[in-house]
């Protein structure tokens with residue numbers, strides 16, 4: 001277990017068309033943990049405008065996947081609490097993945113802010129990525145030589161982003177831990193990783209009590225059927 005001084009300050013990096021469960025699966029775990037542990041949550045974006053979930057809507061205009069969608073009004077939005085400029089000190093940063101992570105121009109402010117925080121911020125204890133969120137982290141150039149994983153359906157794309165060639169990509173893993181860097185496989189894997197991280201922070205009793213409360217059928221760190229499914233091993 002880890003000695004954490006309260007409150008544990010958690011921040012999420014949001015961009016248009018992040019994947020819903022990448023954010024809300026881990027948050028479901030953390031919402032339950034926060035009942036008994038003192039924690040703060042910040043939702044960060046370039047500005048305070050609502051951020052679209054799973055589909056890209058910028059300034060009210062559907063773009064990307066949504067523009068050609070059969071259901072242009074099938075949308076949800078999340079309200080950020082802070083901009084990158086007003087982001088508070090954080091102990092933990094979560095980066096989700098999703099279709100929007102492929103828009104390297106739109107996510108450049110996110111990558112730049114991550115790079116600054118990863119460059120010797122004394123408060124920062126953990127960086128956690130879910131799915132193609134690892135692509136944003138790789139683009140910072142700050143995880144050279146580190147072990148990491150990402151979404152198995154998008155593995156080869158993530159390996160092609162700027163600076164990704166310097167990362168030691170682990171194909172078969174539900175999630176990978178390298179020091180303070182926790183990276184998970186696609187979509188649902190972020191919730192398994194978060195439960196594993198809660199075990200690391202507070203012990204297995206804590207993670208198990210949350211898991212059974214959620215009725216979550218977890219996969220463990222080495223159990224990754226999707227690496228084979230996508231032909232990576």
Ligand SMILES: *[C@@H]1O[C@H](CO)[C@@H](O)[C@H](O)[C@H]1NC(C)=O
Pocket residue numbers: 006007038039
């Ligand atoms: C949580 O932490 C804050 C900051 O240290 C403190 O002011 C507050 O009293 C704590 N809340 C509880 C319920 O312990």
Ligand SMILES: *[C@@H]1O[C@H](CO)[C@@H](O)[C@H](O)[C@H]1NC(C)=O
Pocket residue numbers: 072073
């Ligand atoms: C989507 O919503 C807009 C605004 O309410 C409406 O004008 C439009 O008809 C809706 N489109 C569909 C396909 O329902």
Ligand SMILES: *[C@@H]1O[C@H](CO)[C@@H](O)[C@H](O)[C@H]1NC(C)=O
Pocket residue numbers: 105
């Ligand atoms: C991204 O930005 C570059 C440099 O400003 C520009 O050349 C390119 O067209 C942009 N791409 C998209 C998809 O907007």
Ligand SMILES: *[C@@H]1O[C@H](CO)[C@@H](O)[C@H](O)[C@H]1NC(C)=O
Pocket residue numbers: 147168177178179
């Ligand atoms: C990184 O992965 C390699 C296998 O590719 C392993 O030997 C090494 O122990 C891992 N390092 C860490 C810090 O987990």
Ligand SMILES: *[C@@H]1O[C@H](CO)[C@@H](O)[C@H](O)[C@H]1NC(C)=O
Pocket residue numbers: 203205
């Ligand atoms: C975990 O829970 C079990 C059963 O509820 C209990 O016997 C054990 O003492 C607990 N361990 C810790 C570290 O709290």
Ligand SMILES: *[C@@H]1O[C@H](CO)[C@@H](O)[C@H](O)[C@H]1NC(C)=O
Pocket residue numbers: 220221222223
């Ligand atoms: C993880 O799951 C795999 C496959 O079910 C199993 O072989 C392995 O023993 C499990 N490892 C742990 C640490 O529970």
